[in-house]
Amino acid sequence: MITVRAPATSANLGSGFDVFGVALDRPADVIRVERADRTTIEITGVGSQYIPTDPEKNTVGAVVDALNAPARIEIDKGVRPASGLGSSAASAAGAAVALNELYDRGLSRKELVPIAAEGEAVVSGAAHADNVAPSILGGFTIATEQGVESVDADIPLVACLPEIAVSTRDAREVVPETASMEQLVKTVGNAATLAVGMCQSNPELVGQGMADPLVTPARAKLITGYDAVSTAAQQAGAIGVTVSGSGPSMLAVCHDDRRRDVATAMLDAFADVGVEARAYQTRVS
Ligand code: HSE
Numbered sequence: 001m002i003t004v005r006a007p008a009t010s011a012n013l014g015s016g017f018d019v020f021g022v023a024l025d026r027p028a029d030v031i032r033v034e035r036a037d038r039t040t041i042e043i044t045g046v047g048s049q050y051i052p053t054d055p056e057k058n059t060v061g062a063v064v065d066a067l068n069a070p071a072r073i074e075i076d077k078g079v080r081p082a083s084g085l086g087s088s089a090a091s092a093a094g095a096a097v098a099l100n101e102l103y104d105r106g107l108s109r110k111e112l113v114p115i116a117a118e119g120e121a122v123v124s125g126a127a128h129a130d131n132v133a134p135s136i137l138g139g140f141t142i143a144t145e146q147g148v149e150s151v152d153a154d155i156p157l158v159a160c161l162p163e164i165a166v167s168t169r170d171a172r173e174v175v176p177e178t179a180s181m182e183q184l185v186k187t188v189g190n191a192a193t194l195a196v197g198m199c200q201s202n203p204e205l206v207g208q209g210m211a212d213p214l215v216t217p218a219r220a221k222l223i224t225g226y227d228a229v230s231t232a233a234q235q236a237g238a239i240g241v242t243v244s245g246s247g248p249s250m251l252a253v254c255h256d257d258r259r260r261d262v263a264t265a266m267l268d269a270f271a272d273v274g275v276e277a278r279a280y281q282t283r284v285s
Helices: 059-067 087-102 109-124 132-137 168-173 181-199 203-209 215-220 226-235 256-272
Strands: 002-011 020-035 040-045 071-077 140-144 147-151 156-162 240-243 250-253 277-283
Touching: 002 087, 002 132, 002 156, 020 087, 020 132, 020 156, 020 181, 020 277, 059 071, 059 087, 059 109, 071 087, 087 109, 087 132, 109 132, 109 147, 132 140, 132 147, 140 181, 156 226, 156 256, 181 203, 203 240, 203 250, 215 226, 215 240, 226 240, 226 250, 226 256, 250 256, 256 277
Parallel strands: 040 071
Antiparallel strands: 002 020, 020 071, 020 140, 140 147, 156 250, 156 277, 240 250
């Protein structure tokens, strides 16, 4: 039996829509695989009741097919489904790594990224690699049509998950179809600043570089209390705040000594608008 811990991830980071991602040091899924004649999937943990166990409908079914690796698969969910923290991606990524090892397929971590992305497409409708890439490679990742690049980074973060539902499909529908030259120039500048910040493990540059005039403002409207929570986080010391993935989680970048205050401020601000939430004091890992 092979056991793999697959970390939660946060995609986009504001200015890097569908391109940037980071692995978080918590929460995580744990995937166990054992060789079998036919594939079965057992799911426990947070939100497991909402996830199909039929391999045709589960994120790991396509991974099994791509690796020709039938197995008895146990998934212990630590990452809530529909959280904006890469829940389906964590399971697909963990299964890809575990099955590659179980069957000695010999694929590199980078080669496993498109395979896991196909698995994710089963549930999200599109094969984005911006969550599976960091879950497999760790650190900060840049996923483009040309492939995936990753760098180690150490950045303190708070991921705050409200008890509301935002579907990725709905969150993609509100993304503007066009951008002005001014918005484009701002976004490119911010994305470049963020990438340099990650390479230097510099929270100031990462926080500044998360600002995004295009996608985040449209998606913020889907998250009850977004503006108040963002303001509260910044007053408590967050350098940058954005939507994590397609939401509803919000991601704040800060210095280590502000993490607890930022987490408390975000929870309080959600509570003020009647929304229960949970905060993870985490970091890029
Ligand atoms: N980049 C994707 C999005 C991540 O924001 O829609 C969610 O799958």
